[in-house]
Structure formats: C-alpha cells, structure tokens
Amino acid sequence: MDKFLAWWHSSSPDLNWNWLEHIGLLLGAAAVAWVVWHVVIGKLLAIAQKTKTEWDTILIHAVSSPMSVLIWLWPSTYAIDSLVEAVTKVTTDWFVVSRRVLVFAVVLWAMLRLVNGIEAYLMKSDKRDQTTVAAMGHIMRLMLAVIGVLTALQEFGISLTGLLTFGGVGGLIVGLAAKDLLSNFFGGLMIYFDRPFKVGDWISSPDRNIEGTVERIGMRMTMIRTFESRPLYVPNSVFSSIVVQNPSRMRNRRINETIGIRYKDADKMAGIVADVKTMLEQHPDIEHSATLMVNFDAFAGSSLNFFIYTFTKTVNWARYHEVKQDVMLQIVDIVHAHGADFAFPTRTIAFERDDAVEAAIPVNAEAEFSQNKN
Template identity: 35%
Template structure:
C-alpha cells in the first residue's frame, strides 16, 4: 500500500489497470460460456474500484504530505475500505451473473418458468444479503471495532432477520421438501387439513390446487410441513364399503344371502382377490338387520370405480330379491297385547272412535 502511494507506484498501478482492462476485454470476447460471463461481470468493478482506490489513495497521500490532514493509519484504513467495497461489488456482480446464467437454469431443471424466475430471484436476494453482511463485518474490522461487538451486532441482526422472515423461510424450505420428497405430483388429488383438490402446480412458496367446484386455491407450503398429506392419487386400490339393510322377517335368509354375495365378489373380475373380502351380518338396527360388504377394486380411477360399485350393488339387489328377501325402510310395527281384544284395538285406532 505504501508503494502505491508513491509516484512510481502510481505509474505501475496505472499500467497494471490498462493491462487488466485489455486482458479482460480479450477474455470477455473470446472466452466461453461461464468464463466469459464472469470476466464481463468483473471488468467494471475491478477497473473502476481499483482505479478509484489507487488514485484516491495517491491524492490523499500527496495532500497529506503538504498539509497534515490525516495520519497514516487513517489513510491505510481508507484504502482498505475502498478495496473491500471493490471486492464486494465484484462478488455481487459475479454472483448475480452466475445465477442468471443458462448453466444455473439447466442445473435447477424446473419446467415452470415462473417458479424458476422466483427461485433465482430469491437466491439472488439471499446472496446479496449475505455479501453485504460479510462486507459490513470486514469494514468494521478494518475500522478497528472489536470482534466481540461485531459478532454481537451481526448475531442480533441475524436473529431479527430470521424472525422477520420466519413465514417466508418456512414456505421456502417446505418448497424444497416438496421438490425433493415429492409426496404428491401435479395432477394428483390431495387432501390436506380438510382442503381437497387436484394439484395444478407446485411452487417454491405455495402450491396451487383446483378444488372440486373448480376454484383455484393457493396453499402455503408450510402447511405441508405440519399437516398430514392424504394422496388418494397414489393409492393401490379403491374400497367399496356398504351397510345394506334387510327386513327383520328375513333373518332366516341372511346367512344364505351373505354366502352368495361373498362368492359373487370372489369371482368378480374387477375385485382385487389379494385384498380382504368381507360380507357379514354385523348389526341389529332399529328397523333392520344390516349386512356389511367390504372389498377393494383393482382400479383406482374414480369414474371406473363408481361404475363397478354400481354394478356390484345391482348384483347384490338381485341376490337379495332372488332369495325371497327385501330391503328394509324406516317403519314402526304395532303388536296388540295378548290379553287385549283385537276388535277393541281396531276400534281405538279408528278415526271415528270417540
């Protein structure tokens, strides 16, 4: 630094800047891909920053020799500050140039251009904040501020920044989780915290689904980190579960009906025979006896499952009626007491009875 403050140092520094300008121009024009991009990004901050640092240091030193304005320590700190600013400027230029490069876009490998631009913009802001924090710390050290005070200040700033961006960081990190873990994909039907719909796009901040009434719904990604995710789109089978009510007077026939229905399901081509099949009389209800039907279809497509379920229900209806039984409905049956006169009961129920 002392050499650059001399006239000889000024000449050598000037020649070095000219040579650097010529070299960076050549590399910028004839370099390839990322190397050429970095060279073009470095050219302005290096030439301007180093030039300002060189000439301002020489001018300040020249004035100080004639008029005692500043001491040597202050002059060195001024030169080092200008150098730190130059390096920070160059780092920011190179970092943003790399983030905007085609190589970075190919490395990210995102199909949605909007999500890609949002991610690159976010990475650029985080890189800028980190660079400015390091630059501030370096300048404070250069100015003689104690390291303990710098650590305390930066720690407090970091805590404050973390609290201020807590929700944003949660959504962003949850977006990374969705990107790498893939609990669901676009086109899946999902159910999260009673929010149901078909996934249209998975972003870095929120995920957009289309509800069953065709409304768009944007869900913050942090929801997926704290709530269970049900993904029927990745199930292996669809379940058929029904409780079929028969009349109490058909109780002698229900055993034969359950056997016939169970055998029918075991021979049905659309029912997965590897899964459990249950057909049983399982409940005494107020107005009926109930038969449970439990099985799984091979298909997971909703429309196909509905058609198969409808066909099976109609087959069960045929079995029930073919067995001489029938389905129950809500009703109340009145039985006269054994000691009562039936004619007297009929007279009491008659509208004309007084």
C-alpha cells in the same frame, strides 16, 4: 460546453492525454474478448445440447451471462481508475478492492444461476420430491447470499467479529420483534424436513377449515388450492400446531356399505352373502390382500341387513367411484338372481277381529246396544 472545457483544463493542467489511448485499447480488447466468448459459448452450447445429459447445458447457461458481464466490467474498472487518477490526482487503491469484490460477485452470480438451473431441472422430474428440491434450493441461495455479504464486508475492511457481536444483540431484538415471521420460517423448514405433505398432495385438517391441493410451499406460507379453485394462503407456523391428513398417501380406498333385504327373504340371506363375497374376491379392482368382509349384520326395523367391507386398488377419487358403482350394481344383480329384493321402510299394523269391531263402533251406539240387549 465552453465552461465545461475550461473546468476540465483547470482541474488537470498537467493532464497526459495518453490515457485515452490506454482506455481505447482496454475497451477494444474487451469488445474482441466478448465476441470471442460469445462464439465459444455458442459452440459449447451446441455441443452440450447433443449430449444425453443436461448438466453440461445447465453449467454453460449458468456461466454465460456472468462471464459476459465480467469481460466488460473488468477492463472498465481499469479505465475508470485511470480517469479518476488523472483528473483528481487522488490515490485509487480502493479500485483494487472493488475489482476483487467484482470478481467474487460475478462468481456468486454464476453459482446462484447454477443453483436455479439445477432446481428447475430437478423439479421437472416426477421421481424426485419437489418439496425437498425447493427446500434445498432455498437453503443454498440463502447460504450464498450470506457468504457474499460477509465476504464483501471483509474486503472493505469491516470487522466481522464486531459485526457478529453486534448481530447477536441485534438478532435478539429482531427476533422478538419478528417472532411470527421467524416462526413461519422455521415452520417452513419443518415442513421441508418432516415432509408431512408435498406440492401436489391433497391435504385436509380436522382442526381447521383447510382442505385442498398444495400448489406451493414457501419459506413463510403455503398456498393451497381449495376444491372451489380458491387460493388459500396458510402461514407455515400453523402446521406445527394442527393435525394434517394427507389422503394423497392412501394405499387404498375403502368401500363400507350396509344393504338391507326384506324379512320374507330371510331364507335367501346365506346364499346372497356367499355370492357377494365370491364376487368381491374375484373382482379385478378389489385389493384382495386387504381386509374383505361380507356378513349378515342386523335385524333392522324393516330389513335384514348385511354389510360389505373391502378396499379398492385405486386411490384415484373418480376411479374409486367407478369401481364402487360396479360393485353395487353386481350386488343388485345377485340379490335379484336369488329371487329376493331390497327392503324399504314399512310398518304393518295388526288388529284382532273383536278389537277392530269395537274400535269401529261409536261410544253412543255402544251404550244403546247394551240397553237393547238387556
């Protein structure tokens, strides 16, 4: 401790200790301002929570923490400036630049918090496309980050013209080295803008073994939850070269079934087909504006076949099977009501009487029978 005090006095023999009072006043004023700010922000937040809109609450949350930090850092820079100048006798003009950068950094921080708050608020609404909201959030954060870095470099005297010139050459090198990374990034942008699917959609690809529910669309890869509850991470560039099916955007689900009745019930086919078609036309869960067909279709090997081709109103997988089950059970009742029944694979073998007798006689017995007859 004695050595430190000796160094302190030797390094600043003409030190004016009035700067301690100056620093104390600055930090005291900062403490008072911080208390006042917290009281004011608390009152504003209480008022904002009583309003019908959430935008004022989001704005207050965005600026509260950055403003608190600025209240402490702004006078602290003056205190450090005074201390450094008193001890080292070195000009501290660079503190002026630092304060400007500090103010801009706090504003940038508040804007980032505002973007995050708006994104979180919009993501809670089912009326908005979450994929688009997430894309706009990523783009806004990227733009703010670029603006912040360029502004800080300019404030510290770094030429942006030379930097951009160097960045053009460096960007070419980086682009060649990080080709896959950039292709995934732009693939993510294409997903955001083209929107072949969004978060929550069930997608599949006939080209790749990809099927499941989209849980997250990142800037580099998309996470899909398969039906086995396994996470599947797909690079975004893959979606630019494969076919993607999106069953979640179906308007209806199709019922396409073939039913066979026995050949001996051929005279009842016309009545069965007519009643089945009437049943479908009156069914409350069948989409009547879509194609609806019930027709005698084929003479099959062991049955007379008719088919039904129609669409349900629901696209929900579980509800679709409930509707289909109800339709099939009503078809069973209609067929039985006409005194008919369903066919099953059968084969009938017919023999002529003489052929049957001949087939039953062994070869040796047939020869003896011929000799006795002669």
